[in-house]
Amino acid sequence: MTQSVAAVIVAAGRGTRLSSQHSDLPKQYRPLAGKRILTRTLEAFLHHPAISRVVPVIGSQDGALFAAVLNEIDPALLPKCAAPVKGGETRQVSVLHGLSALEAEAPGLVLIHDAARPLVTSAILDRVIAALADGAKAVLSAVPVVDTLKRSGGPDAPAAPLKTVDRTHLWAAQTPQGFAFDAILDAHLKARTSGLSDFTDDTALMEWASVPVQLIEGDADNFKVTTAADLPRAERILAMSQASNSPAPGRLPPLSSLCDVRVGTGYDVHAFEPGEAVILGGVTLQHHKRLKGHSDADVVLHAITDAILGALGDGDIGSHFSPSDPQWKGASSDRFLVDAVGRVARRGGRVAHVDVTIVCEEPKIGPHREALRASIADICKLSVSRVSVKATTSERLGFTGRGEGIAALATATVRLPFDDSEETGHAV
Template sequence: MSDQTLVSILVVAGGRGSRAGEGLPKQYRSLAGASVLARTLEAMHAAAPAARLTVVIHPDDRALYAASVSELTDSARAALAAPALGGALRQESVRNGLEAIAREAEPEIVLIHDAARPFADPALVARAIAAARDHGAAVPGVPLNDTVKEIDAAGFVVATPDRARLRAVQTPQSFRFPLILAAHREAAAGGREYTDDAMIAEAAGCAVHVFPGDARNFKLTTPEDFARAMQQLAPPSLAALPDVRMGQGYDVHAFAEGDKVWLGGVAIPHSHALAGHSDADVLMHAITDAVLGAIAEGDIGAHFPPSDPQWKGAASEIFLAHACKLVRERGGMIAHVDATVVCEAPKVGPHREAIRASLAKIMGLDIGRVAIKATTTENLGFTGRREGIAALAIATVRLPEG
């Protein structure tokens, strides 16, 4: 069983975000072409694909929420539970979300995350899950760079805490689900208010562990934070990436019973389907292996073993998005992808532009950097006998020097 199977992620998106400036609530504002909430949900889903996602929204934001959901990949959308409605305070909103999760099916672990933190990465989420299992209640924290002063009502310093013992706390905060649900119920019954979920756990007598956070996982609160986020999302220029790599990918899938094949994330009607442990998207598998090959990171099987049942029937966009993320984590970018589909049928030409658009969206590329071709083998070989489809791909990747 996957470590993520019994994990739920609760994303709190019910606030108004007034300090971020005029306009929509900050979680629904556009950030480099996608809403903040959509970016946060995609990040959490990429980090824990088997986890269930529940979002707490303001009752007035149903249309805004639906618009953000429409931006998600199919696999992220499939992981979503029905949204829970928030309350007057964040504490009430979280409790409503926890109760909604409990009504569906109680998980072992729950991660509670702010919608306005779109940069949580898989390593941080993995640390959160492990810390909750080990300690019951845990929060990510980052060291403080500045000296901190405690002052009195008149503005005079009364103490200088040792900053080595202080941490700025982030989300996702992680808990064993029964523990934090009981703590929230106890806080509500007592009419007590707290500023975060860790304090609620502490008030219930739980020891809270602090594990390493991530400075990149900052919260969007002010207009300056949005400017910083845009800089963090800005791709590096090609001129700044002198290390040019190329990787090749090749994949084959046999035909099986069915009525469509998946190519590049597009469902194409056909007399057969393709057989495979995942959705058998032969084109996306070849491209994924090409990207992984360009950065010498093995192949799909090394990252998503077919022996792991969680990947049975999985959408192949999970694999490709992961490979592209590995490139970005190394400070690089994908410059170009060129792929060829080899089959007698179905005809790829009528679907070429839809396939290019699908791949460009998944990879975060301009469509002009995605080339798709198709050919036959003139009735020769297994593809000529209409026994299956093959795909070949080349990916050009540019990385920083060294």
């Protein structure tokens, strides 16, 4: 039986390290790319289909600030957002207040997340929830420590030599952290009874309660906004992650997390035959001829499909959709392009940009350029700004110059996660 999932968003802190002479707003209420940080954090959880309830825990004086946050959230999401709970004097006390607010609903699972981590993705939430569903009582999302660590003598021994700390098996804790609801509530109540109130991490509290914690991979981009320098960094990541027009915001990995950048090229040509329209880029253009081919002969989508397959090193359109196969007779070419985009997605990546040049004397492409861009963007799940469509003639030279057909040249940029085995030449 599927257990219900709730979330507690801890937003009661003051964030003094981000304060300046220009503003003393708590950092969770600072603007980030047009919305408040807390708005973006809440939306990440409210959008997730597995999460049925989200409890914000706010500062006792922040009611008006939180009301402004609610005004920025899509009204359709607000039924999942509980009334805000007032925080306590420490983070641990604030979390307990949030958990207590959920006690009547008694969800099976609960995620606890810092409001100042607005770049949390659905992929991270999925991994935490999946680990809990598999039976873990406590789950920590974390990233491996990659920097060399040094230990100083501290203020009591400033002249003491530095010591290098072995970073092997060291991980930097993040949120969300996930728990069986009864287990985390019980641990918090026991800590309060024991007079403890200064745990700054809920998995540390579970360790104190002798509950095993399962480690899962977090995301380096899911950092905690702490200083003024963190804001422009977060804005750059948001700009990359919002490049897609996907109908499910946040479901795709941020482009900034996909560091293996690949480029592929594609070329296709089809001859004219008698007809009434040509199909280019998924758009039907009225014309006194049509393009001849086994499918719908969309030369533009064929070239883009080959470009994406080339970036993946995954053959060409003919190797996946043979022109001798009767099932593809008259097929709409968007099926081929959707398949290529899906191959990228299954490898954890995204198409980042498409550029296509159409070579023909007729029909005129200029009046239809924006329609072609929009169609290609929709098929590739891209922003229109990431699709370029250009047209040229061959100055009456060659088969296109003689009006015998149309050619298309395409370039596709694909971004994938790095695969270390490929760097060493191993088979994938």
